Amino acid sequence: MQQEKRAVLLLSGGIDSTTTLALIRSQGYLCYALSVFYGQRNQHELHCARYQAKTHGVVEHRVLEVNIAGWGGSALTDKRQTVPQHTSDHIPNTYVPARNTIFLSLALSWAEVIGAYDLFFGANQIDFSNYPDCRPAFIQAFAKAANLGTREGIEGRPFRIQAPLLEMTKKEIIQLGQNLGVDYATTISCYQPDQLGLACRQCDACWFRRKGFVEAGIEDITRYQSKEKVDIPRHC
Amino acid sequence: MQQEKRAVLLLSGGIDSTTTLALIRSQGYLCYALSVFYGQRNQHELHCARYQAKTHGVVEHRVLEVNIAGWGGSALTDKRQTVPQHTSDHIPNTYVPARNTIFLSLALSWAEVIGAYDLFFGANQIDFSNYPDCRPAFIQAFAKAANLGTREGIEGRPFRIQAPLLEMTKKEIIQLGQNLGVDYATTISCYQPDQLGLACRQCDACWFRRKGFVEAGIEDITRYQSKEKVDIPRHC
Numbered sequence: 001m002q003q004e005k006r007a008v009l010l011l012s013g014g015i016d017s018t019t020t021l022a023l024i025r026s027q028g029y030l031c032y033a034l035s036v037f038y039g040q041r042n043q044h045e046l047h048c049a050r051y052q053a054k055t056h057g058v059v060e061h062r063v064l065e066v067n068i069a070g071w072g073g074s075a076l077t078d079k080r081q082t083v084p085q086h087t088s089d090h091i092p093n094t095y096v097p098a099r100n101t102i103f104l105s106l107a108l109s110w111a112e113v114i115g116a117y118d119l120f121f122g123a124n125q126i127d128f129s130n131y132p133d134c135r136p137a138f139i140q141a142f143a144k145a146a147n148l149g150t151r152e153g154i155e156g157r158p159f160r161i162q163a164p165l166l167e168m169t170k171k172e173i174i175q176l177g178q179n180l181g182v183d184y185a186t187t188i189s190c191y192q193p194d195q196l197g198l199a200c201r202q203c204d205a206c207w208f209r210r211k212g213f214v215e216a217g218i219e220d221i222t223r224y225q226s227k228e229k230v231d232i233p234r235h236c
Numbered sequence: 237m238q239q240e241k242r243a244v245l246l247l248s249g250g251i252d253s254t255t256t257l258a259l260i261r262s263q264g265y266l267c268y269a270l271s272v273f274y275g276q277r278n279q280h281e282l283h284c285a286r287y288q289a290k291t292h293g294v295v296e297h298r299v300l301e302v303n304i305a306g307w308g309g310s311a312l313t314d315k316r317q318t319v320p321q322h323t324s325d326h327i328p329n330t331y332v333p334a335r336n337t338i339f340l341s342l343a344l345s346w347a348e349v350i351g352a353y354d355l356f357f358g359a360n361q362i363d364f365s366n367y368p369d370c371r372p373a374f375i376q377a378f379a380k381a382a383n384l385g386t387r388e389g390i391e392g393r394p395f396r397i398q399a400p401l402l403e404m405t406k407k408e409i410i411q412l413g414q415n416l417g418v419d420y421a422t423t424i425s426c427y428q429p430d431q432l433g434l435a436c437r438q439c440d441a442c443w444f445r446r447k448g449f450v451e452a453g454i455e456d457i458t459r460y461q462s463k464e465k466v467d468i469p470r471h472c
Contacts, residue, residue: 066302066342073349091387098345101385105341106302109334113309133385141384145377149337149369151327 006116013048016122019177039069044197086207100133170212242352249284252358255413275305280433322443336369363406406448
């Protein structure tokens, strides 16, 4: 009998983490999904995360509250800061200080408790906003710390921090997800959707998402804030 | 004019973190103290942390709620597990999975926002319970990840993860604290105090604490659960 493969996945409800979810489910992982409500502007993403977790049959989905927004420091958590339009600036103000370090730490803790040794997240360093905590060097360094700072890491099996989309373009990610049956209409990427969850079309996240659909030659089914008639999204 | 030195300190309200607080205040650091309510049995420690933060004049004290207890995995967060009496077992069940990785990540995030480059915590590897996340190798690895996963770390000044008590015995820590004016009566170490905050005298934390006072030749003013008449602690 094949050994059970458990994984903890950081699930935001966007394209990358949802595609990662579909990918690891197709690889036979039993998936424990972790989403974090950290005070982000886009709280629609938590609805999408819940929907995707259910759709892809995770064993358990937890939404943990951690008030990172309490100290601000990012346009995503501090409404006094403006979310910029897409720019090629090196690190935009949508960077959230130490976000992935915090999220991976939480995933690590849960993983150690349930006996999961693979921690997955949707980090990508091709079509991304130059966030330092999406780069291979950080991921490797975090893995080392994780394996020195946990009981399992020093006495049992090592943890692996896995970002299978790291070197893929958004086009490739969307094509992969489509082949895996991901319904991208029920994902959300925008940093500042309106109250209905409609995307702004202007921010970095919208820009990379739209670029991905265009380059993949797939209709962009994202619901944007526009003068076009739009239905209220059912799932998100 | 000397440059302002800001530090974020993880403050639990026990001997080690309180002594670290007194030490860095004596060194001129402006201190931002972070305590975490993670579902620990000993919630009296948060009262002690608040008291010590105030006593030692921190700039700001935050108590952040992160429900690590939700997934259990430790006698400190899961009441179905028994807190053991002191033992020299390698890693007892009071180990909380990835606790310091989580706590340091949170401290790192706050530090980046406020422009603090020194992160202090009271880790000690002499009189301790063999927790992997109190060892120098982990601390060094975490520092590397912190400096690769943050904007400041890769573009600005590096963060330093400092554990000044790391190589000290509990005796030396208590002597240091006494010289710095720490009131240890308003600290708490016990893993399972009663409702009044009185210590069990049995657990690892009580054992190391008591050993420290005895070896330092200082009266142990800890309030234990016993038949002796005890006053209800005023501050904790």
